[in-house]
Amino acid sequence: MSEPIKVGDLVMIVRSGTQCRCASIGASNGTVFSVADINYTALLCLACRFEWGPVWCALDKSDGLRAELFRLKLIPPLGELEGADSWEELNTPVLL
Numbered sequence: 001m002s003e004p005i006k007v008g009d010l011v012m013i014v015r016s017g018t019q020c021r022c023a024s025i026g027a028s029n030g031t032v033f034s035v036a037d038i039n040y041t042a043l044l045c046l047a048c049r050f051e052w053g054p055v056w057c058a059l060d061k062s063d064g065l066r067a068e069l070f071r072l073k074l075i076p077p078l079g080e081l082e083g084a085d086s087w088e089e090l091n092t093p094v095l096l
């Protein structure tokens with residue numbers, strides 16, 4: 001199991017909302033955002049008015065984006081990405 005998502009994390013939406021056939025709460029797969037808040041809230045599909053939840057959601061306050069936590073994948077901080085060490089080695093000046 002991956003680490004829990006928390007405020008300040010960078011996340012990407014990797015699953016579709018499945019509560020109704022037209023469910024898309026303004027966010028599509030592949031969208032990346034920084035979590036500004038997490039809350040437990042009911043959701044309403046703006047297209048068909050289907051209501052469900054409450055569920056745990058992550059919010060991006062800058063554009064009002066909201067997505068259920070189960071749809072999100074945590075993007076690790078750059079320093080922890082695989083290959084960071086070798087990248088550093090590549091950029092180390094070579095003394096001739």
Ligand SMILES: [Zn+2]
Nearest residue numbers: 020022045048
């Ligand atoms: Zn709907």
